[in-house]
Structure formats: structure tokens, C-alpha cells
Amino acid sequence: MAYNLGIPKLDDLIGEIRGGTNIMMIGPPMSGKEDLINIIAYRGLADRDAAVIVSTREPGNNVLEWFERRNLNIAMDRIGIVDCVTRTLGFAAPDTENIKMASSPVDLTGIGVKISQFFEHFWMEMQLRETRLCINSLSTILMYSNLQTVFRFLHVFTGRIKAANALGVYVIEEGMHDAQTIVTLKQLFDGMIEIRGGEDGYQIRVVGLTPKPTPWFDYEINGVDVVLRG
Amino acid sequence: MIETGIPKLDGYLHGGVPEGRSLVYYTYPGVAGDVFGMQTICHATSNGRLGVYVASSTDPQMIRDQFSEFGWATENYDGRFIVVDAFSWLIGADSQERYVVSDPEDINSLTQCIKKVMEEMSEPGIIVFESLSTIMDLCGESETLDALEEWSQYAMLYDHALVYNFTAWPYSEETLLHVKENVCNSVISVGGITGDVVFGQYFGVLKVDWADLARKSTLFKVLKPGGIRAYIPKILVTGPFDAGKSTFVHALSNRAVSVDRLGTTIALDHGHVDRKGFAADIFGTPGQERFDPIVKLLSGEAMGIFLLLDSTNTADFERGKRMLEITKSFGLPVVIVANKQDLAEALTPEEIRRELDMPADVRIMPAVAATGEGVFEAFETLVERVMEVD
Numbered sequence: 351m352a353y354n355l356g357i358p359k360l361d362d363l364i365g366e367i368r369g370g371t372n373i374m375m376i377g378p379p380m381s382g383k384e385d386l387i388n389i390i391a392y393r394g395l396a397d398r399d400a401a402v403i404v405s406t407r408e409p410g411n412n413v414l415e416w417f418e419r420r421n422l423n424i425a426m427d428r429i430g431i432v433d434c435v436t437r438t439l440g441f442a443a444p445d446t447e448n449i450k451m452a453s454s455p456v457d458l459t460g461i462g463v464k465i466s467q468f469f470e471h472f473w474m475e476m477q478l479r480e481t482r483l484c485i486n487s488l489s490t491i492l493m494y495s496n497l498q499t500v501f502r503f504l505h506v507f508t509g510r511i512k513a514a515n516a517l518g519v520y521v522i523e524e525g526m527h528d529a530q531t532i533v534t535l536k537q538l539f540d541g542m543i544e545i546r547g548g549e550d551g552y553q554i555r556v557v558g559l560t561p562k563p564t565p566w567f568d569y570e571i572n573g574v575d576v577v578l579r580g
Numbered sequence: 581m582i583e584t585g586i587p588k589l590d591g592y593l594h595g596g597v598p599e600g601r602s603l604v605y606y607t608y609p610g611v612a613g614d615v616f617g618m619q620t621i622c623h624a625t626s627n628g629r630l631g632v633y634v635a636s637s638t639d640p641q642m643i644r645d646q647f648s649e650f651g652w653a654t655e656n657y658d659g660r661f662i663v664v665d666a667f668s669w670l671i672g673a674d675s676q677e678r679y680v681v682s683d684p685e686d687i688n689s690l691t692q693c694i695k696k697v698m699e700e701m702s703e704p705g706i707i708v709f710e711s712l713s714t715i716m717d718l719c720g721e722s723e724t725l726d727a728l729e730e731w732s733q734y735a736m737l738y739d740h741a742l743v744y745n746f747t748a749w750p751y752s753e754e755t756l757l758h759v760k761e762n763v764c765n766s767v768i769s770v771g772g773i774t775g776d777v778v779f780g781q782y783f784g785v786l787k788v789d790w791a792d793l794a795r796k797s798t799l800f801k802v803l804k805p806g807g808i809r810a811y812i813p814k815i816l817v818t819g820p821f822d823a824g825k826s827t828f829v830h831a832l833s834n835r836a837v838s839v840d841r842l843g844t845t846i847a848l849d850h851g852h853v854d855r856k857g858f859a860a861d862i863f864g865t866p867g868q869e870r871f872d873p874i875v876k877l878l879s880g881e882a883m884g885i886f887l888l889l890d891s892t893n894t895a896d897f898e899r900g901k902r903m904l905e906i907t908k909s910f911g912l913p914v915v916i917v918a919n920k921q922d923l924a925e926a927l928t929p930e931e932i933r934r935e936l937d938m939p940a941d942v943r944i945m946p947a948v949a950a951t952g953e954g955v956f957e958a959f960e961t962l963v964e965r966v967m968e969v970d
């Protein structure tokens with residue numbers, strides 16, 4: 351089991367990511383992390399993997415629409431979204447094929463149950479062996495629960511990612527947390543996708559998956575294509 | 581006694597949770613243990629008990645909606661379903677509830693509110709905590725453990741039963757041990773059969789101090805609507821060609837949207853039964869001899885077997901017995917269904933027993949699969965036997 355990010359130059363540099371890898375994606379607000387993590391999920395779907403996306407920032411429907419709007423040639427029955435938003439907005443939305451509702455970003459028990467149910471469904475019923483878990487974002491979860499609580503939650507689920515030979519990608523907003531928080535969480539991850547502001551626009555690199563960090567690249571997002579320069 | 585309403589569990593607990601006692605659903609992360617507490621309070625309130633639900637991670641109105649997704653209409657429990665809102669504050673929302681915890685991150689504030697509810701309840705009732713782990717996360721492990729003792733004493737004073745949903749995140753060893761051993765009068769572990777992913781869920785009693793400990797595990801699944809069902813992932817329906825296997829499978833099966841399903845093997849007939857708190861997936865095998873290797877394959881992991889016989893077709897009885905041998909390699913529970921009892925030439929179950937030379941403890945039950953007569957009796961009999969086996 352091996353994975354690609356779907357970001358051409360970076361994929362060449364880091365080679366295939368082995369199953370069971372957990373990656374933190376960290377960068378400033380508005381740097382396109384949302385698109386990037388969806389693109390990583392999309393890469394999996396295009397490779398006939400499954401993707402489970404935990405959405406804490408916008409309703410599950412919006413995430414689904416992100417994929418639908420782009421007219422991608424992917425099987426939608428391989429996307430599972432854990433929606434932590436809709437019910438906090440007071441909507442009594444029932445679960446659908448693609449979207450399972452958690453009560454709130456506080457409801458780590460519920461989020462964990464829904465993630466597990468999607469993993470089970472993809473593994474047992476659809477016989478898919480490669481699944482990506484994308485959590486967007488840990489920062490929201492950290493707004494409602496303390497670091498220790500989130501650490502315990504991640505400890506369990508990064509472990510499950512390892513056991514299932516899946517790929518986990520977890521978004522963190524840069525600047526929202528103290529250094530201690532980042533250092534603590536880093537222990538759980540095998541590597542990082544780092545984003546920073548450049549001279550014009552943003553730059554990206556991967557750390558920890560290769561002996562040395564990759565160089566920084568300027569990048570631009572066009573649809574589901576991430577174009578790297580430099 | 582306050583029944584939990586969880587199939588099999590009330591039997592294990594000799595009727596349920598006594599007034600003034602406590603129970604914790606000790607759940608492994610990723611397993612749907614939260615539904616246990618939900619089902620317990622809804623069962624109690626719909627049976628006329630007073631129920632209090634302490635919401636820690638869900639908006640109270642959403643809680644009512646969640647319950648109704650399972651088919652539990654809290655609005656029909658007129659006033660007997662009370663929510664303690666320990667959530668709204670966390671997301672800065674206003675609360676419509678009578679009981680609101682002013683600061684859910686402060687255990688004293690929670691204790692104050694819970695004591696107040698206990699005092700004001702007009703009769704002994706049941707208090708269910710949506711998530712003890714969330715309380716622990718917000719208020720601290722040792723603070724929460726201390727408070728639990730206080731709540732227990734208070735509950736004893738007023739004869740209320742306490743029920744907690746607890747997700748066993750990797751807290752400190754001491755905390756987990758404490759929850760498992762000391763905090764409650766009874767501990768129900770709710771776990772998952774894990775491999776590469778969690779597939780299959782079970783519960784069992786770890787501790788109970790008012791009854792003998794039944795060391796049994798019961799597989800379950802969660803249906804929406806419906807709730808928790810004791811679950812048998814695989815019951816095999818075998819028998820000679822034309823005995824009525826397909827008819828039988830269809831007569832038993834009903835529709836239910838399943839929330840969590842165990843993976844299925846390809847079979848010729850497949851049905852899902854949901855009846856009286858029990859759910860099962862049933863699989864029909866082909867009857868012809870040339871398919872025997874397939875039958876053998878299908879019988880892997882089966883937990884019980886129906887042998888269907890056409891009660892008029894004595895010529896095939898030997899074949900039926902042979903099929904039982906193929907499938908029943910490990911002494912699985914069996915119910916023989918004497919089908920087509922509507923036909924004049926049908927032998928009675930006792931006549932069939934003699935023909936087959938079956939010992940008296942093998943159940944042979946009459947049925948007319950074509951009309952559904954007797955099929956559920958056969959199902960219940962087999963389920964009972966399957967559930968008795970550890």
C-alpha cells in the first residue's frame with residue numbers, strides 16, 4: 351500500500367508514501383489548505399482509493415459540492431464525510447450515503463464512531479484497501495477541547511491509520527496555537543506538509559518523509575491541479 | 581429495577597439497574613457505545629420512568645432529533661424526559677433548558693446542577709450522562725472521579741439510578757482502572773472486534789455487584805431506526821433442493837437500514853431479520869450435491885443453522901442429514917424446519933425425527949414457509965440457542 355499526494359513535483363521528490371503514514375499540514379490562514387487537503391483526497395479517489403474527510407469548518411454538503419463542482423471523474427460512493435458543523439448550526443440533518451453527522455466538534459466520541467464506520471464500510475463492504483483520512487481541521491477541534499484531549503483522540507486514530515495501512519492528513523492553522531501545542535502534536539505525525547507566505551503567494555514543502563526537507567516551492571492551485579514553480 | 585432496554589443485557593443484569601445504583605458503558609473509541617445510554621433512557625422514559633439526560637457534547641435540541649432518528653420520540657414522554665444542558669455554554673449558544681450548567685469546564689458547577697436535578701425530581705428516576713469522557717476532558721480526570729463519588733452518594737440518597745457513557749480514550753492507567761473497577765456498581769464493556777479496521781461490535785458485563793456475573797459477550801449492531809440489536813452475523817439455511825430454503829429466507833427477512841454492517845459473503849439467498857431486539861443475517865445455500873464444496877465454504881463462521889426439509893419428501897431426508905454434516909462441523913446450534921406442513925402428505929415433526937433418527941434434544945419445528953407460518957418461531961428458537969453459546 352502506497353500513496354501519492356497528487357502534487358506533482360513534491361510526489362517526485364518524496365517518492366511513494368507508505369501505508370500507515372500520518373502527516374500534519376500546517377500553514378497560515380487563506381493559504382489554500384482546504385483545497386490542498388481536498389486535492390489529496392481527490393488524488394486517492396482518482397486512484398480508486400476511498401477518502402474520509404472530517405469537516406469541522408463547514409457543513410459536509412459544502413465539502414461534497416467542492417468535489418461535485420469540479421466535475422471530476424471519480425466514484426462518489428468512495429467519499430465519506432464526517433460533518434461536525436451542520437448540527438451545531440441547529441439543522442436536524444440526517445445521515446446520508448456520503449455524510450455522517452457528528453454532534454459538534456466537542457463530540458470526539460461521535461467523530462470517532464463515524465470515522466470508524468466509514469473505514470469499516472470501505473474495507474468490508476467495498477473491499478477497498480487504501481483509504482485516506484483527512485481532518486480539516488484540528489484547529490477547530492482544539493478550540494473546543496484541550497490539548498490533552500485532542501492528543502488522546504489523535505493517539506487512537508493515528509494508531510488506526512497505521513493498523514489499516516491508510517494515509518492520514520491533518521490540517522493545523524498556523525498562528526492559532528502556542529508552540530507547545532504544535533510540538534506536542536508533532537510527536538504523533540511521521541511528517542509535515544508546511545506552507546508559508548512567500549514574496550508573492552505561498553510556498554509549500556514536505557518535511558520528515560525524506561532524510562532532508564524538500565525545497566520550498568511557490569505554488570498555485572488550478573482546479574485539482576497544484577502547479578509548483580521553482 | 582430500571583431496565584436498560586438493551587437486548588440480552590437486562591437478562592445478564594437480572595432485570596436492569598436497581599434504584600440508587602450506577603452503571604457505566606465502558607466503550608472503546610470508534611465503537612457506537614453512545615447509543616447504549618440513549619436507548620437506556622428512552623426505554624426507561626417510555627416505560628413511565630423519569631429520565632434525565634446530561635448533554636455534554638450535543639445541543640439539546642439536536643439530542644431530541646438524534647433520538648427521533650432512532651424512532652424514540654422524546655416529546656411523547658411528556659415531561660418525563662429532562663435535559664441537563666452542559667453543552668450550550670461551550671459553543672457560546674443560549675439554552676432553552678430548565679437545567680443549564682453555567683460552566684461545564686468546572687466540575688463544581690456540574691455537580692451543583694446535577695444535585696439540584698436529583699433533588700427536584702419528583703420520584704426516583706434514571707440519570708444518563710451522554711459522555712462521561714467529555715466531562716473528564718473538560719474538568720480533569722481526578723476532579724471528575726471525585727465528583728462521581730459524590731454523585732453516587734447523592735443518587736443513593738434519592739434512589740436514582742446513574743448511567744454513564746464513557747469512551748475509553750487513552751487516559752492514565754489509574755483513571756481507566758478506576759472507571760473499570762471502582763466508580764460504578766456495574767460495568768458493561770462495549771468493544772469492537774478489531775483487525776485492520778473495527779468490524780463487528782460486542783458488549784459484555786465486566787462487573788455487576790447486585791447479581792452473579794454472566795461472562796458472556798453479545799454481538800450487536802445499531803439500526804436506525806431501531807437502536808441496538810443483539811446480532812448474529814451469519815445463520816445458514818441449508819437443505820435439499822426444493823425444500824423451501826429460498827422461500828424461508830424471504831419469509832423471515834424484513835427491511836431495515838443498517839447503520840453498521842458486517843461484511844457479507846456472496847450467497848444465493850441473503851436476508852436480514854430484525855425481530856424482538858435480535859437481528860441476524862441469514863444466508864441460503866444451494867441444495868444440489870455438486871454445490872457441496874460451496875456449501876462448506878458458506879458455512880464458515882456461521883453461528884447457527886436451519887435445516888429445511890420438505891416434510892412430504894422422505895426420499896430427500898438422508899440428503900438433508902448429509903448437508904447438516906457438511907455444514908455443522910463444530911456442533912453449531914441447529915433447528916430443523918419441517919416445511920410444507922400445509923400439504924396433506926406432510927409428516928409431523930415427530931415422524932420426521934424417527935425417520936432421521938434424530939436425538940430428542942434436536943429441535944424440529946413445523947412451518948409453512950410459503951405463508952410464513954412457524955418461521956419466526958423457528959427463528960426465535962435458533963436465536964435463543966445461538967445466544968446461549970459463548
Ligand SMILES: Nc1nc2c(ncn2[C@@H]2O[C@H](COP(=O)(O)OP(=O)(O)O)[C@@H](O)[C@H]2O)c(=O)[nH]1
Pocket residue numbers: 819820821822823824825826827828867888919920921922923947948949950951
Ligand atoms: N406447499 C408449500 N410449498 C412450498 C412451501 N415452501 C416452499 N414451497 C414451494 O416449494 C418450491 C421450492 O421452494 P424454494 O424456496 O425455491 O426451495 P429451495 O430450492 O430450497 O430454495 C417452490 O415451488 C415453493 O413455492 C410451503 O411451505 N408449502
Ligand SMILES: [Mg+2]
Pocket residue numbers: 825826827864
Ligand atoms: Mg433456492
